[in-house]
Amino acid sequence: MEKLKFRNIPGPKSKDLLQKAQKFEPACSLDQTPVVWDHGDGVWIWDVDGNPYIDFTSGVLVTNLGHSHKGLTKAIQKQAERLQNTYSFPTPERIEAAERLVKTLPPHLTRVFYLTTGSEATEAAIRVARRYSQKTEILSFYGAFHGRTYGAMSVGGMRNIRNKFGEMVPGSVRAPYAYCYRCIYEKTCPDCGFYCIKVLDEHLRGNSNNNLGAVMVEPYQGAAGFIFPPDGWLKALEQWTRERDLVFIVDEVQSSFGRTGRMYAIEWEDVKPDLLCLGKGLGSGLPVSALAGTDPVLEAMDPGELSSTWGGNPLCSSATLAVLTAIEQENLSNRSLEMGNYLTPILHSLQEKYPCIGDVRGRALVQGLEIVEPDDGFSPSKELTRKIVFNAAERGLLLGKVGIFGNVIRIAPPLVIKKEEIDLAMEILEQSIALALD
Numbered sequence: 001m002e003k004l005k006f007r008n009i010p011g012p013k014s015k016d017l018l019q020k021a022q023k024f025e026p027a028c029s030l031d032q033t034p035v036v037w038d039h040g041d042g043v044w045i046w047d048v049d050g051n052p053y054i055d056f057t058s059g060v061l062v063t064n065l066g067h068s069h070k071g072l073t074k075a076i077q078k079q080a081e082r083l084q085n086t087y088s089f090p091t092p093e094r095i096e097a098a099e100r101l102v103k104t105l106p107p108h109l110t111r112v113f114y115l116t117t118g119s120e121a122t123e124a125a126i127r128v129a130r131r132y133s134q135k136t137e138i139l140s141f142y143g144a145f146h147g148r149t150y151g152a153m154s155v156g157g158m159r160n161i162r163n164k165f166g167e168m169v170p171g172s173v174r175a176p177y178a179y180c181y182r183c184i185y186e187k188t189c190p191d192c193g194f195y196c197i198k199v200l201d202e203h204l205r206g207n208s209n210n211n212l213g214a215v216m217v218e219p220y221q222g223a224a225g226f227i228f229p230p231d232g233w234l235k236a237l238e239q240w241t242r243e244r245d246l247v248f249i250v251d252e253v254q255s256s257f258g259r260t261g262r263m264y265a266i267e268w269e270d271v272k273p274d275l276l277c278l279g280k281g282l283g284s285g286l287p288v289s290a291l292a293g294t295d296p297v298l299e300a301m302d303p304g305e306l307s308s309t310w311g312g313n314p315l316c317s318s319a320t321l322a323v324l325t326a327i328e329q330e331n332l333s334n335r336s337l338e339m340g341n342y343l344t345p346i347l348h349s350l351q352e353k354y355p356c357i358g359d360v361r362g363r364a365l366v367q368g369l370e371i372v373e374p375d376d377g378f379s380p381s382k383e384l385t386r387k388i389v390f391n392a393a394e395r396g397l398l399l400g401k402v403g404i405f406g407n408v409i410r411i412a413p414p415l416v417i418k419k420e421e422i423d424l425a426m427e428i429l430e431q432s433i434a435l436a437l438d
């Protein structure tokens, strides 16, 4: 494989387009490394100046199949020629997509409702849980990200998402997540015996109006910085939830469809949520999300009460069928695990070499590098993170950055990545770190 050449970014064509974007789009949509994407193939992206990049973002953990996957592209093309929108009139594609998706789920989740975005799926989960439980409070977690619409934002636990929007939807009760690297209780896991779960009742005594109906949680926190709770934590939380007869909602909008080396991240802990929110990788590029649930919980809604203009539209349903076929035929969950097993030791060896990597955490092809000040080895370094991400883009590797403190590098390539591509990406990452420290 050819080595990638250094390029100044943005290139001339990208620069012109970005200037235009600055004129016609609000600043809030211009928060990325300045690379204007033109086309993609597998894990590769080319910008409008013709520069190739290895994509370690998957367009925010969406394109699990890789860019412009042939089977998916064909399915969309074929469907587009036949029928594109029906609103809630059913189509064979939607019904088949529902059946196929249900078959991939743990058996207790028997139905799915198709929507368009992840936020729509989490919003729907909140509505259903409130209706079913007849209670309004939802326990969620510090650092949680469930979307940017009002209900989703209100149960979210990141201040910068709710920043200066005034009052949120009432009913949200938040407690600390198992962010063991920066445990706010200053405990050490596993010796603490999941202290953050042990104190939940105490926490509720001060924060709840005794009207708690549900718990909503991500199996790992994405936006907060790829924070992976210790093994057994999600199971312990499920048990706590069951003992209190609460609706258990797991938000797998980003962690599903092979990303963690299993179809769903909940499989690692064998937890059985009442509601499961899905999105991103489900369409692998097309806007598809879904709310999966058990019969009794979903049946709390009357006909017509969940509805969305494009939910289950024929184009997205055909895309979903193509995605599910590709995941199965290309064995993408196992592939993700295999490539993750190859990648993880390389990331750990970088951590040993560079004290600015405070923590490496993740599973399969979703890994986070928490970047810290090399002097003290712990304070979050947003600036160093920014520099590494920029240096990498100049050398042909696209990375994302996330985190409560903006100091986590997101490693999440399409699941079709090969070992040689990982090697190349890691070489670039190492150069980019060394340069940022210079």
Ligand SMILES: Cc1ncc(COP(=O)(O)O)c(C=O)c1O
Residues within 6 Å of the ligand: 060, 117, 118, 119, 120, 122, 145, 146, 147, 148, 218, 222, 223, 251, 252, 253, 254, 279, 280
């Ligand atoms: C866990 C989780 N839930 C919900 C969402 C919101 O999804 P969307 O941006 O499609 O509305 C995201 C998006 O990043 C997410 O990671």
